Amino acid sequence: MDFGFSSQHEQVRETVTRFVAEDIAPLVAEAEETEVFPRELFRKWAGLGLLGVRYPEADGGSGFDKISDCIVREELSRVCQAFASSWSAHTHLALWPIWRAGTPDQKLRFFKPGLAGEKIGGFGLSEPDGGSDVRSMKTKADKVAGGWRLNGSKLYITNAPMADFLMVAARTKPGHSADAISLFIVELPNPGFHISKLKKEGIRSSETGLIHIEDALVPDDCLLGGEVGTYGIVLESLSENRIGVSANCLGMARGAFEASLEFAKTRIVRGKPIIEYQAIAHKLADMAADIEAAKWLVYYGAWRVDQGMIDAATASKVKLVASEMAVRVTEQAIRIHGGAGIMREYPVGRFHRDALVYVIGEGTSEIQRNIISRSLRSQS
C-alpha cells in the first residue's frame, strides 16, 4: 500500500496551483457577478496542456493519468468551481466520446481544435423530462437524405450558450435499450438549435443552457463514428467521470476550509480570535477530518481508474461521499464566518452554492444510492 503522490503528480499540482493563483483567481469576482465565462481561459488552459490531461501524447494530449486529472480538478475547484465545471464539460463530456469513437475527420475537426482551446464543446444528454431517467429521452433523430433531422429539447447543458459544438444524444430508434440512442456532433450555430442561457444559484459563471431543437438538419458526417447506437460510449465513461467530479468536490471543500481557517484565526470576538473558542475549533476539526477522509477515497478511486479496475458501485460511493462532504463542509464554513458568510465579498457562500450543484449533477445522491444498493443486492 502506498499513499504517496509521485514527483510527477507533485509537479502537476505545483504548476496548476501557481497558474490558478496568477491567472484564475483574479477573474473570479467579475465572472461571478456578470455570470459570463471568460472565454480566453480555454486558450490559457490549452497553453499549459490542461485540456488534454487525460489523452495520450500520440493523440495530442498531455498523457497523464487519472490521479493527475483529479489533482488538476481539485486545484481548479479550490478557487472556482464554475470555471472547473466548464473545463470538465469540455475536456471530458464533449471531447472524450470523440477521442474514443470519432472518425479521423471528426477528430481533426473537433477533438484537435478542442485540445487547442480553439473550439469549445458541451454535452447535451439531460432533458426537461429526463435528467435522472436518461432512457426516457424524447429528442429524436430521423434519417433524411444526406443527414439527420433532430427534434426535441435539452436542459441544463453546461457551455451551451458559448459552445462551438455540442455532443447531442438523440433517439435513432424506438425502445429503451442503450443502443436506441446515438450521439451527434452538432456544429453551432445551427438554425434549428435555439439556445437560451439559464440564471443559476450555483456555478454562476459556467454558462448553462436550455436548448429547443426544431427540425435541425445535421449532415451525415456529424453522426459520432458514423454509426448509430453509440450511447454505450457515454456509459463507459460515467464511472471515470464520477471520480473526476468527486475531485472537484474535494477542491471546493478545501477552498471553503482554507478560507474558514484564515477567518477563524483573524476574526476577533470578545478579545480573542474565534478559533480559540472550542465550538469553532471543533467545527474546523470536523471539516479537516471530513476532507481528509474524502481525499483518500477520491484518490483511491482515481488509482482504480488508472489500474483499469473501476466499477460503477465504487464510483458511486466515491461521488456520494465526496459531494455530500462538500455540502457539509461548505455549510460549516458559512457558519464560522457568521454574517460575513452571507456576504458576497467572502467566497464561502459561493462554495456552498456551487457544492450543491454536485449532489445533483453527474447523477443525484439518490441515484448514486440506487446504484450502490443494486450492487449490494447482487452480492452473494
Ligand SMILES: Cc1cc2nc3c(=O)[nH]c(=O)nc-3n(C[C@H](O)[C@H](O)[C@H](O)COP(=O)(O)OP(=O)(O)OC[C@H]3O[C@@H](n4cnc5c(N)ncnc54)[C@H](O)[C@@H]3O)c2cc1C
Ligand atoms: C448546473 C448544472 C449543469 C448541468 N450540466 C449538464 C450537462 O452539461 N449535460 C447534461 O446532459 N446534463 C447536465 N445537467 C443535468 C444533470 O445531470 C441533472 O440535473 C441530474 O441528472 C438530475 O436530473 P433532473 O434535474 O431532471 O432531476 P430529476 O431526475 O427530475 O430528479 C428530481 C429528484 O428526484 C430524485 N429521483 C429521480 N429519479 C429517482 C429514482 N429512480 N430513485 C430515487 N430518486 C429519484 C432525484 O434524485 C431528485 O432528488 C446539469 C445540471 C445542473 C444543475
